[in-house]
Amino acid sequence: MNKHMENKILNKTSTLEGISRVDGRLKVTGKAKYSAEYSVKGITYGVLVPGTITKGSIKTLDIKKAEGAPGVLSVITYLNAPKVPGYQTDKPQAKGMLKIFYDEQIYFNGQPIALVIADSFERALFAASLVTATYNVEPHQTDLIKNRSNGFTPRKDYSRGEDDAYKNAPVKVEQEYFIPTEVHNPMELHAIIARWDADDKLTVFDKTQGIKATQKNIAQAFKLPPDNVQVTSPFVGGAFGAALRTWPHEIAAVLAAKVVKRPVKLVLSRADMFTSVGYRPLTWQKIGLGATADGKFVGITHEAAGQTSVYEDFTENSVNISQLMYASPNVTTRYKLVSLNVNTPTPMRGPGEATGAFALESAIDELSYALNMDPIELRLKNYADTDPLSGKPYSSKFLNDAYKLGADRIGWSNRNQKPGSVIEKGWLVGYGMGAGMFGAYRGSATVLARMMADGTLLLQTAVTDIGPGTGTAMVSIASDIMEIPAGKIKFDLGDSSLPPSPTQGGSSITSTVGSAVNDACKELQAKFQELNGTTESGKMDYVQILKKHNLQQLEVTTTSHGGPEQNKYAMYSWSVHFMKVLVHPATGVVKVDKAVSVADCGTIISNKTASSQIKGGTIMGTGMALMEEAVIDHRYGRLINNNFADYHVPVQADIPQVEALFVNKPDPYINPIGAKGMGEIATIGVAAAIANAVYNATGKRVRDLPITPDKLI
Amino acid sequence: MENKNAHSKPESELEEKDNSRRNFLKQSAFITAVALTPAPAVKAAAMHLDEKIAEAFEKVPVKLEVNGVMHNLSVEPRATLLDILREQIDLTGTKKGCDHGQCGACTVHVDGHRVNSCLTLGVMASGKKITTIEGLAKGEELHPMQEAFLKHDGFQCGYCTPGQIMSAVACIREGHANSETEIREYMSGNICRCGAYPNIVNAIQEVKSGGQIV
Ligand code: FES
Numbered sequence: 001m002n003k004h005m006e007n008k009i010l011n012k013t014s015t016l017e018g019i020s021r022v023d024g025r026l027k028v029t030g031k032a033k034y035s036a037e038y039s040v041k042g043i044t045y046g047v048l049v050p051g052t053i054t055k056g057s058i059k060t061l062d063i064k065k066a067e068g069a070p071g072v073l074s075v076i077t078y079l080n081a082p083k084v085p086g087y088q089t090d091k092p093q094a095k096g097m098l099k100i101f102y103d104e105q106i107y108f109n110g111q112p113i114a115l116v117i118a119d120s121f122e123r124a125l126f127a128a129s130l131v132t133a134t135y136n137v138e139p140h141q142t143d144l145i146k147n148r149s150n151g152f153t154p155r156k157d158y159s160r161g162e163d164d165a166y167k168n169a170p171v172k173v174e175q176e177y178f179i180p181t182e183v184h185n186p187m188e189l190h191a192i193i194a195r196w197d198a199d200d201k202l203t204v205f206d207k208t209q210g211i212k213a214t215q216k217n218i219a220q221a222f223k224l225p226p227d228n229v230q231v232t233s234p235f236v237g238g239a240f241g242a243a244l245r246t247w248p249h250e251i252a253a254v255l256a257a258k259v260v261k262r263p264v265k266l267v268l269s270r271a272d273m274f275t276s277v278g279y280r281p282l283t284w285q286k287i288g289l290g291a292t293a294d295g296k297f298v299g300i301t302h303e304a305a306g307q308t309s310v311y312e313d314f315t316e317n318s319v320n321i322s323q324l325m326y327a328s329p330n331v332t333t334r335y336k337l338v339s340l341n342v343n344t345p346t347p348m349r350g351p352g353e354a355t356g357a358f359a360l361e362s363a364i365d366e367l368s369y370a371l372n373m374d375p376i377e378l379r380l381k382n383y384a385d386t387d388p389l390s391g392k393p394y395s396s397k398f399l400n401d402a403y404k405l406g407a408d409r410i411g412w413s414n415r416n417q418k419p420g421s422v423i424e425k426g427w428l429v430g431y432g433m434g435a436g437m438f439g440a441y442r443g444s445a446t447v448l449a450r451m452m453a454d455g456t457l458l459l460q461t462a463v464t465d466i467g468p469g470t471g472t473a474m475v476s477i478a479s480d481i482m483e484i485p486a487g488k489i490k491f492d493l494g495d496s497s498l499p500p501s502p503t504q505g506g507s508s509i510t511s512t513v514g515s516a517v518n519d520a521c522k523e524l525q526a527k528f529q530e531l532n533g534t535t536e537s538g539k540m541d542y543v544q545i546l547k548k549h550n551l552q553q554l555e556v557t558t559t560s561h562g563g564p565e566q567n568k569y570a571m572y573s574w575s576v577h578f579m580k581v582l583v584h585p586a587t588g589v590v591k592v593d594k595a596v597s598v599a600d601c602g603t604i605i606s607n608k609t610a611s612s613q614i615k616g617g618t619i620m621g622t623g624m625a626l627m628e629e630a631v632i633d634h635r636y637g638r639l640i641n642n643n644f645a646d647y648h649v650p651v652q653a654d655i656p657q658v659e660a661l662f663v664n665k666p667d668p669y670i671n672p673i674g675a676k677g678m679g680e681i682a683t684i685g686v687a688a689a690i691a692n693a694v695y696n697a698t699g700k701r702v703r704d705l706p707i708t709p710d711k712l713i
Numbered sequence: 714m715e716n717k718n719a720h721s722k723p724e725s726e727l728e729e730k731d732n733s734r735r736n737f738l739k740q741s742a743f744i745t746a747v748a749l750t751p752a753p754a755v756k757a758a759a760m761h762l763d764e765k766i767a768e769a770f771e772k773v774p775v776k777l778e779v780n781g782v783m784h785n786l787s788v789e790p791r792a793t794l795l796d797i798l799r800e801q802i803d804l805t806g807t808k809k810g811c812d813h814g815q816c817g818a819c820t821v822h823v824d825g826h827r828v829n830s831c832l833t834l835g836v837m838a839s840g841k842k843i844t845t846i847e848g849l850a851k852g853e854e855l856h857p858m859q860e861a862f863l864k865h866d867g868f869q870c871g872y873c874t875p876g877q878i879m880s881a882v883a884c885i886r887e888g889h890a891n892s893e894t895e896i897r898e899y900m901s902g903n904i905c906r907c908g909a910y911p912n913i914v915n916a917i918q919e920v921k922s923g924g925q926i927v
């Protein structure tokens with residue numbers, strides 16, 4: 001453990017209440033600008049036209065009426081689109097990101113067949129309705145369950161110990177679990193403004209989780225030097241994984257701006273959001289879990305089959321959690337993909353681990369009833385003290401503390417082991433829990449730190465903030481080290497001209513960029529010490545020192561990344577969720593009455609934003625458990641609920657007071673700040689906790705999400 | 714899926730009507746041009762004057778008082794208040810989350826009542842007083858609800874926030890903020906995908922119990 005961590009972070013409980021968001025004022029006054037909100041001279045508006053078949057090819061396209069409609073500047077289709085240079089160099093047969101307006105092939109329902117550009121949004125929207133097409137229709141497949149036998153194995157099956165050892169255990173559970181397609185649906189619609197500043201120079205205001213990745217991807221597609229692509233995205237209205245990639249609509253907007261020689265704004269409709277920017281894939285799972293009569297795991301077998309598109313193989317870690325979570329001598333996992341006529345999935349908060357944890361944590365609950373043992377006791381009995389996959393020691397793990405914190409807070413002692421036995425005011429009452437884990441990462445980031453003559457500290461790096469409060473956490477770290485108030489620190493982000501930072505995803509930004517801020521601030525301090533001829537660390541009068549040396553500013557640019565510890569230790573963040581639910585015996589309505597989520601993710605840097613992030617993840621998991629389900633009518637291969645009236649996400653009335661608790665013990669090895677990620681673990685395990693609570697309340701085990709009332713009556 | 718092509722019949726009828734009206738307008742513009750000497754006629758065509766005249770007929774005048782500022786606008790009758798605010802008068806604080814009245818991101822006050830501006834045509838708001846998130850603070854001094862959202866961290870990404878705040882203010886004014894349960898019910902038209910719900914309730918309760926004038 002380094003000195004800084006001992007001195008500063010561990011003693012920072014006084015500031016644990018945490019500062020308010022550094023960009024909060026802009027957000028509550030409506031001044032924060034999201035991608036579609038830049039005022040750009042000569043702007044034009046794009047509207048996509050979705051195809052209406054699920055598999056086949058375009059026979060004819062009629063764009064005449066649209067072209068003749070008022071205000072229309074262009075209607076772009078595969079027939080007239082200029083070639084995207086990056087599309088041409090690929091191996092034509094290779095699988096990959098959908099190439100928009102590339103040829104006549106249709107791979108899924110809703111695939112864009114045209115982009116209408118007009119001088120106003122209303123005119124573009126109307127003209128888009130005038131585009132018609134005929135198709136050569138081929139039979140499609142969109143049903144995973146029907147096509148499960150056609151799955152292929154994208155990764156080697158995993159086995160430790162004996163294959164399928166659970167089968168010979170004295171007590172066992174063998175069940176199938178199912179999660180439907182879930183769509184990220186951030187509140188901000190995906191949007192891009194693309195403007196060519198010269199033949200080889202481009203500016204995009206774009207909704208993205210990865211500034212540098214977007215810069216690189218667009219540069220590659222249009223064969224430009226990356227520095228010629230300016231990406232601006234300081235505010236992102238939620239993403240949850242949906243803006244991890246550079247999607248076809250982004251390429252389309254850049255292409256269109258080239259065609260009409262004016263800036264193009266393309267905002268996806270909510271319906272487009274269901275078919276354009278990924279989703280959590282519908283997944284079938286089966287768990288075989290065997291234990292001795294006193295609850296020691298004998299073996300876990302976890303199988304899964306997830307859906308993907310025909311043009312891309314999207315894999316995720318649905319079964320991996322069973323290799324990692326508990327000390328079981330025998331583990332077998334098998335993972336299959338089924339290619340269907342659907343668009344490609346993409347990681348959604350807690351990605352595959354959330355899918356896998358639903359099955360594993362439900363099965364463990366089932367086993368606890370078979371053994372008549374408390375579910376926490378059963379988990380503690382199989383607690384892993386070293387990483388079961390690699391055999392390495394953990395960098396830190398205090399999940400047992402988290403169990404205790406959460407159990408106390410929810411009132412676990414009120415739980416009755418016998419399902420369906422507690423009624424309060426006419427509602428069945430149940431308690432449940434579910435745990436989660438996710439790899440803790442640290443990548444590489446570069447931060448510029450500049451102290452100005454007026455005592456303001458400027459920090460710059462090209463990271464984004466999709467909502468967790470990255471800027472706030474970074475300012476907290478800098479304020480602690482430099483010993484200057486947060487109000488004196490400015491954090492610039494979301495701009496590709498700033499020093500590089502990785503994509504915001506996989507719960508890695510606080511660890512990665514936070515460490516770079518830590519290192520940059522320390523380096524800057526050292527520079528001040530050198531200038532001042534002092535050796536003792538601690539508070540310095542930066543303004544005076546600059547003045548004394550006649551300097552306007554002093555700055556450092558520091559690149560920071562992990563060291564050999566990353567290979568020596570197994571690094572994970574952990575969580576456990578406790579739920580108290582009420583189920584109405586006559587209507588089957590489920591109400592979450594109380595939710596407590598506990599995270600063991602190292603040091604908490606910014607208490608206020610961290611607890612919001614955990615609560616938000618719990619609420620997203622509640623949606624997964626109780627309401628979210630994108631439904632395809634397989635006769636037509638088309639989604640039937642691609643809007644917020646029919647695809648239900650949690651609203652105020654669905655959500656009780658949610659409590660977020662932290663173990664708040666530093667990880668001594670992952671990085672100098674002791675903090676690990678929390679974005680994913682906030683959601684992983686929630687759905688099982690609710691399903692388990694519903695079982696405790698009713699004695700009904702729902703293994704296919706969402707747990708809608710019809711499944712309980 | 715909102716399938717633009719699936720409704721080919723009604724839309725083609727619509728489009729027929731639209732085109733004939735346009736053609737009529739264009740012809741009358743053409744007549745005007747013919748009355749001129751040939752050279753200006755060519756020039757008029759080059760400048761797309763027919764298009765401009767047609768456009769003038771397609772638009773209607775609208776007077777909107779937004780945050781105390783009067784805007785005399787010429788808008789298409791089909792333009793929503795939301796798009797007019799965002800695209801024409803550059804008040805982008807009001808957000809678009811669905812464009813279908815299903816999410817509340819576009820909530821503004823029209824004559825003091827909360828409405829979904831995506832479900833309100835600009836022409837319907839003519840002559841009315843509109844307040845958007847940009848009009849809530851008094852200069853540098855934030856509205857109590859804005860302060861409470863900051864204090865209770867009633868948001869993360871901030872995209873639903875203007876709509877939540879406008880709704881929250883209205884919720885108190887309507888007398889629908891008397892309990893946690895009542896607040897939850899009357900704030901359920903505003904989706905927050907980041908899940909700031911508990912913090913939003915806390916913020917509203919604080920403002921309500923603080924007794925400040927909202
Ligand atoms: S944008 Fe108006 S309710 Fe969603």
Ligand code: FES
Pocket residue numbers: 187237238467867868869870871872873874904905906907908909
């Ligand atoms: S703060 Fe992101 S949607 Fe509410």
